Amino acid sequence: MILTPDSDKNLLSTLVEFSYAEYGSALEMLYASKNVKSPNLKIGYINHAIDEYRHTRLIYSVLANQLKINSKLEYLKEYKFRPINVVEKGYVDKKGFLFEKFHLKKFVEFVYTNEFLAKKSFDKLKLRIKDNESLNVITSIMDDEQDHADNSIETLDDIMADENKHWGYAQNYYEKKYPESKLKKAFYREKLKNKLRLAYLKNLKILNKIFDPIILILILIFGNLLRIVSISHLKKKHISDFKPRSII
Amino acid sequence: MFIGISSYFHESTVSLIDENGNLIDFQREDWHSRVKGDKSFPRLALIKIIQEHNLNTKDITFVFYEKPLRSWLTIAKHSVQSHGLFSKMSINNFKNFWKSSISFYFDLNSVVDGNYKDVFYSEHHLSHALSNFQYDYGFDFPLVSVVLDGYGDNLCASAYLFNSSTNISEIWTSKYPNSLGLFYSAITDFLGFQINDSEFKVMGLSSFGKAKYVSQFRKMISFDNGKLKLNMKYFDFDKSLINSYSKEFEKLVNVPANISPLPINKTSNFNEYADIACSAQIVLTENIIKLFDYLYAKTKVKNYHLTGGVALNCKMIESLSNLTFVDNLFVPPSPGDSGASIGAGYFGFLNSNQSINTQEKILNNLFPGNFSQDTKFMDEIFDKLCGKNDLVNETTKLLLNDEILAICVGNIETGPRSLGNRSLICNAANNDLVKKLSVNVKGRDEYVPVAPVMLIETARKFYELRDNIFQCYYSMSATAQLKPILKDFKYKGIVHIDNTSRIQICHENTLIGKILSNSNKKLEILANTSFNFSNDPVSYSYEDSILAMKKMDINHLITDNGIYKIK
Numbered sequence: 149m150i151l152t153p154d155s156d157k158n159l160l161s162t163l164v165e166f167s168y169a170e171y172g173s174a175l176e177m178l179y180a181s182k183n184v185k186s187p188n189l190k191i192g193y194i195n196h197a198i199d200e201y202r203h204t205r206l207i208y209s210v211l212a213n214q215l216k217i218n219s220k221l222e223y224l225k226e227y228k229f230r231p232i233n234v235v236e237k238g239y240v241d242k243k244g245f246l247f248e249k250f251h252l253k254k255f256v257e258f259v260y261t262n263e264f265l266a267k268k269s270f271d272k273l274k275l276r277i278k279d280n281e282s283l284n285v286i287t288s289i290m291d292d293e294q295d296h297a298d299n300s301i302e303t304l305d306d307i308m309a310d311e312n313k314h315w316g317y318a319q320n321y322y323e324k325k326y327p328e329s330k331l332k333k334a335f336y337r338e339k340l341k342n343k344l345r346l347a348y349l350k351n352l353k354i355l356n357k358i359f360d361p362i363i364l365i366l367i368l369i370f371g372n373l374l375r376i377v378s379i380s381h382l383k384k385k386h387i388s389d390f391k392p393r394s395i396i
Numbered sequence: 397m398f399i400g401i402s403s404y405f406h407e408s409t410v411s412l413i414d415e416n417g418n419l420i421d422f423q424r425e426d427w428h429s430r431v432k433g434d435k436s437f438p439r440l441a442l443i444k445i446i447q448e449h450n451l452n453t454k455d456i457t458f459v460f461y462e463k464p465l466r467s468w469l470t471i472a473k474h475s476v477q478s479h480g481l482f483s484k485m486s487i488n489n490f491k492n493f494w495k496s497s498i499s500f501y502f503d504l505n506s507v508v509d510g511n512y513k514d515v516f517y518s519e520h521h522l523s524h525a526l527s528n529f530q531y532d533y534g535f536d537f538p539l540v541s542v543v544l545d546g547y548g549d550n551l552c553a554s555a556y557l558f559n560s561s562t563n564i565s566e567i568w569t570s571k572y573p574n575s576l577g578l579f580y581s582a583i584t585d586f587l588g589f590q591i592n593d594s595e596f597k598v599m600g601l602s603s604f605g606k607a608k609y610v611s612q613f614r615k616m617i618s619f620d621n622g623k624l625k626l627n628m629k630y631f632d633f634d635k636s637l638i639n640s641y642s643k644e645f646e647k648l649v650n651v652p653a654n655i656s657p658l659p660i661n662k663t664s665n666f667n668e669y670a671d672i673a674c675s676a677q678i679v680l681t682e683n684i685i686k687l688f689d690y691l692y693a694k695t696k697v698k699n700y701h702l703t704g705g706v707a708l709n710c711k712m713i714e715s716l717s718n719l720t721f722v723d724n725l726f727v728p729p730s731p732g733d734s735g736a737s738i739g740a741g742y743f744g745f746l747n748s749n750q751s752i753n754t755q756e757k758i759l760n761n762l763f764p765g766n767f768s769q770d771t772k773f774m775d776e777i778f779d780k781l782c783g784k785n786d787l788v789n790e791t792t793k794l795l796l797n798d799e800i801l802a803i804c805v806g807n808i809e810t811g812p813r814s815l816g817n818r819s820l821i822c823n824a825a826n827n828d829l830v831k832k833l834s835v836n837v838k839g840r841d842e843y844v845p846v847a848p849v850m851l852i853e854t855a856r857k858f859y860e861l862r863d864n865i866f867q868c869y870y871s872m873s874a875t876a877q878l879k880p881i882l883k884d885f886k887y888k889g890i891v892h893i894d895n896t897s898r899i900q901i902c903h904e905n906t907l908i909g910k911i912l913s914n915s916n917k918k919l920e921i922l923a924n925t926s927f928n929f930s931n932d933p934v935s936y937s938y939e940d941s942i943l944a945m946k947k948m949d950i951n952h953l954i955t956d957n958g959i960y961k962i963k
Contacts, residue, residue, distance in 0.1 A: 175430050182939050187773040194777075194939055198946050215657060223657045225638060230590065231432040231931050242429065242436040243506075364482065367490050371481040374473045379466060379550050387562040387746045392516035396465040 159276055160211055164227055166273065167207040169266070170289075171231070172239030174200035180247040180255065196259075196296055203289045204229075210282040217279055259296065265342060267293040397451065398748075400741030401438060401504070402461040402523070404497040405548070406592060406705070406733035408438035412445050413741035417752050419530040421445050421765045422810045424734060427936035433593060434933075437503035446508075448766065453511045457748070458504060461733070461740035462520035462549050464497040470550040470572050471634075478628075479635045488637055518743035520548025522564075524703040524731070525556050526739035529752045530761060533726035533867050535699045540567070540691055544684065545704030545733070546577035546592075553624060553704070555691050561752040567694060568687075570624040573634050576680060577706050579617045582631050582640035583676040587669050588654030591640060592705075598673045599711050600844035601660070603894040605667070605674030612648045613679040619686040659841055681712045688719055698723035707731035708812070710898050713874040717862035724864055729762055729811030729871035738810070762871060763817055765807035769938055771957050777942055778953065778960035788910045790959050794952060795823050795911065795919055800833050802927055803954045804941045805907055808934065813872040814926035815900060816849060816908040818934045820950070824848055824921040830889030833923055837948045839930050847872055848890035849900040849924040851912050858885065858921075859899060872900040887921050900924060907954070 174197045181193035208229060215221050234240050247255055270290045277283055384390055400411040408425040423441035426434040446453060468489070475485040501515065518526075525541035541556045552575030555568040580598065581591045589597050616630045630648060633640040639653075646653055651668045654660060660669055688700070698721055702713070707727045716725055728735055742752070774780070782790045794801060800822045809815045820837065822829050834846045855861060855869065859876040868874035875896040878885060891897050902909045912919055928934045929947045941953055945962060953960045 178430055178939065178943065182937060187776060190773050190939070191776050194942055198943060201943070201947065212657065223655060225655070227657075228590065229931060232434065235429075235431055235434070235436055240429075240431065242434075242439065363487065363490055367481055367486060370490075371472075371476045371486060374469070374476045377469060377473060379469055379473065384564065384566050387564055387743075390519055390522055390743070392459075392518070392743070392747050395463050395517050396469070 160214060160221060160224075160227055162273065162276075163207055163211045163214070165237075166269075167204045167211075167229065168234050168237050168239050170200050170203040170207060172234050173262075173266075174204065175234065175240050176246050177259075179245040183247055184252070192299060196299070199292050199296070203292065206285045206289060210277065210285050213279060213282045214277075261337070261339075263293045263296040265339060397456045398459055398741045398744035399442070399445065399456050400459045400461060400518075400523070400737040400739065400744065401442070401500070402733050402735075402737035402740060403437050403500065403503075404435055404495070406435055407433050408435055408441065409734045409737040410438050410441040410445050411737040411741045412449065412451075413738075413745050415750075417529070417742070417745050417750060419738055419741070419761060419764045421449065422738065423765070424933070426933040427808065430933060430940070432928075432931055432933045437500070437507075439503070439507055442507055453508045454513060456512050457514040457516060457744045458508075458512055459516040459518055459740040459744035460497070460500050461518055461523040461736040462497060463517050464500050466549045467520070468493065468496045468498055470547075474572060474634060483635060484637055485635050516744050516747060518740045520736070521545075521551050521554040521569075521704075522556070523736040523739035523743060524548075524733075525554075525558075525564075525701065526742040526746070527703060527730070527735045528701045528726060528728050528739075529561065529742050530738050530764075531726070531728055531867075532761075533701070533724070533728075535724040535726075537561075537699075538695075538697050539699040539701060539724075540695055540697045541701040541703070542687070542691065543704045544576050544702070544706035546581060547572045547575055548733070548736075552577065553687075555687075557695055557697065562746055568622065568691065573628060573631070574624045574626045576617070576624065576683060577704065578631070578633055578640070579626060580676065580680055580706065580709075582633060582645070583672065585640040586645065586653045587673060588656065588660060595705070596708065597660075597841060597844055599677060599709055600841070600892070601670050601673040602677035602711070603674070603892050603896075604843055605670030605672070607675050607678050608668075608671040609649055609675035610678055613675050615648065616645070617679060617683060619683040619690075622690050624683065624687070661841065661843060677709075677711060680706075680709070681715045684712060684716065685719065688716060688722070692719075692721045700725045702727050703731040703735070705732040707873075710868075710872070710874045711896070713865060713868060714862070714876065714896070717865040717874070722864050725868070726865075727868050727871070727873040729809065729813065729815070729873065731873075732812070734812075735810060762815060763807035763809060767807045768956075771938065771955065774938060774960055777963060779963055781952075781959040781961050783958040784956060787954070787958060788907070788914050791907075791954055792911050792915050792919065794959070795821070795922070796915070798823060798826050798829050799952055800829065800837060800950055801952045801954055802935075802941060802945055802950050803907070804927065804935060804938060805954060805956050808936055811871060812926075813847070813898075813900075814924065814934060815871060816902060816906055816924065818927040818936070819908075819924050820927050820948075821849070821908070821922045821924050823919060824887045824890050824923040825919075827887075827889040830923045833925065834889075837950065838925055840925070843893075845892045845897070846890055846923045846925050847898040847900060848887065848921045849902050849908055850921045851904065851909060852901050854912075854920050855899055855901050858887075859897065869899055869901045870903070872898055875899070890921065890923050 177193045177197035177200060181190050184190050215223055235242055267290050270286055274286050277286060398413040402409050410423050412421040414420050423444050425438035425441045426432055428440035472489040475483055475489055479485060521543040524543040538559050541558060543554045550571055551569050552572055553570040557565045557567050580595055584595050584598050585591050587598060616627050618625050630642055630645040632642045651665055654663060654669060656663045700722060713727055803819045806817050808818050822833050824830055830846055834840045835842055860879055861876055865874050876899045878891055878895045904913055926934050929944050935941045935944045951962050
């Protein structure tokens with residue numbers, strides 16, 4: 149759901165980022181499918197997760213195509229798909245999946261806006277891909293993203309219908325039905341969040357310039373201390389010799 | 397109650413040990429986060445165990461599997477001393493201080509909010525050694541527990557003499573960076589596979605090669621006079637953030653490292669890479685044999701446990717069974733860091749002045765937990781073919797009709813090998829079907845064979861079984877040689893090029909055991925592989941099962957409640 153296309157970046161690295169973003173979405177949707185109460189939504193989220201997993205693989209096929217077409221491109225170790233990178237790159241927050249953090253309506257709203265943002269990102273990516281095979285793959289992914297956004301609108305309708313049914317708000321149904329203006333607001337909010345994230349990533353180098361000297365000073369102080377620290381290793385004879393409360 | 401936690405380096409896990417020393421539950425974080433090899437703090441697994449067993453955390457002693465500060469200090473001190481204060485590795489160690497196990501206490505508190513009885517810290521290698529006590533391995537004290545892994549705390553290998561479960565003497569250690577595990581990982585990296593994940597591919601590949609590079613590898617690693625020594629000229633794992641092997645390594649073997657995106661068997665240097673894998677396997681095994689010789693000379697003990705990630709090398713386990721002084725050797729189903737949370741839990745248990753009585757353990761407890769899931773939503777996706785009463789008969793029929801079946805029954809396996817509760821199975825008599833399961837459905841490399849599962853009498857009929865490692869066959873922890881007289885052995889798909897199989901003997905009271913017994917010998921051997929697709933963790937729930945089935949185009953799901961077919 150969080151995409152960081154950057155025209156300055158090497159195309160292969162950009163594709164790798166796209167694939168992790170899609171993978172992160174797959175994990176979010178799968179988690180939602182396990183925890184949502186409505187059987188219909190459960191099935192919907194499972195299908196959505198299946199699509200996102202497929203996109204991850206498809207983007208990797210585009211990456212392979214680019215390598216085939218352009219022999220000058222070097223295949224680096226970092227391009228290898230490692231599931232754990234989805235956490236390390238921040239596409240999934242291990243402190244809590246979105247479904248844990250948001251209530252259902254906000255979660256669906258988030259999915260809606262991010263699917264549109266994803267489609268826009270793919271629009272930009274498409275301009276950088278020249279071969280037809282890869283273009284077809286990107287177009288099919290974009291069609292899916294559009295479908296997911298459309299499904300989110302339907303889901304919002306269903307949630308509101310359920311809410312009205314369950315809580316007796318029938319008379320307010322049409323007033324409460326999620327209006328276009330609210331979705332637009334959510335859309336702009338998510339867009340702003342993504343822009344801030346991009347700005348943060350772009351400024352990481354500057355941040356590093358600020359923090360690196362601090363790290364180096366810490367290393368200078370504590371690194372020299374490390375040289376004289378002795379990590380003793382005593383021979384033990386009994387389970388109690390292993391000192392259960394010691395962290396060293 | 398005692399909760400053991402293993403995290404931050406390999407796949408994170410949580411284990412629950414009760415007041416009687418029984419393993420009640422075991423959960424891997426990646427089963428729930430769905431990030432394969434998830435090494436972050438096991439928040440979801442911990443919440444699952446607390447909620448499922450309705451635990452009051454105030455009654456629980458939490459036990460971490462290693463000494464957090466010792467681990468970080470060991471690596472940081474080594475890089476500062478060996479490569480300088482401002483080397484890439486030193487800077488990286490300081491930058492990642494909070495990402496290491498140092499943050500365990502804070503991460504734990506973010507979940508349980510300070511409500512617990514106590515927090516203990518075991519030692520990394522001791523946690524490995526104690527993890528054996530969950531299982532019925534068929535022999536008693538005294539025993540020597542050998543731990544071989546990459547590194548943990550400040551050790552890369554160790555051996556403990558157990559005279560009882562609490563009378564433990566540390567009799568041998570090898571300190572960082574002298575590690576058999578890191579040696580094998582460097583080979584894994586050199587061959588273009590993923591470290592801490594694909595070491596099994598090196599092992600599979602080794603059977604295709606010749607011992608061409610043995611003399612070169614003997615220059616890299618040796619075991620002499622009780623000392624394991626790595627020649628660090630050939631390794632970069634202690635100084636590079638990218639490569640585990642050095643330029644000197646490449647020069648010595650005179651073959652470039654594999655950096656191709658192609659599968660290794662499609663690369664132009666495949667034969668050389670297979671020779672490297674074969675030679676590395678030989679050198680790894682000969683060093684471990686020397687270590688066992690040394691330990692026997694020192695203790696005269698004939699019963700052994702083996703844990704640590706290196707113990708997953710089932711080909712090496714078969715070689716150890718040839719040692720005449722080894723009466724018994726046991727490898728638990730989860731010998732790596734993920735299983736160390738079990739040992740951490742036992743460390744808490746033993747420190748509460750209790751001891752483990754090996755005669756009263758739960759027998760063959762390969763599947764701890766109490767998995768259950770609502771199946772109501774399944775009707776939207778599946779047609780139900782039968783209920784639980786017809787499960788065995790109908791599954792047998794489907795297998796005889798050459799169907800590939802997905803199984804999601806009961807509790808999930810603790811180790812990386814699927815033993816029939818989260819498995820993909822098919823009739824091993826159909827070699828094309830086995831190949832389809834392995835290569836097309838699972839997307840495995842052709843040089844890594846699928847494992848067979850069978851009843852004990854079938855195993856005795858076809859394979860040369862070793863009595864001293866017999867318990868290992870129940871958890872697929874050792875390979876076995878096909879009997880030489882069996883020239884027309886029809887189950888070719890489950891036999892490796894060197895005429896071995898990573899066999900699993902199943903108990904008759906398991907689902908697969910019942911299916912095999914029920915078939916009137918029409919089904920003798922099933923091909924069995926883990927129920928997951930490529931980069932995903934093993935399927936835990938029905939939702940995961942549906943996803944995996946759709947990705948792999950499998951139609952039938954076997955559950956505790958009956959058989960489901962995708963609509």
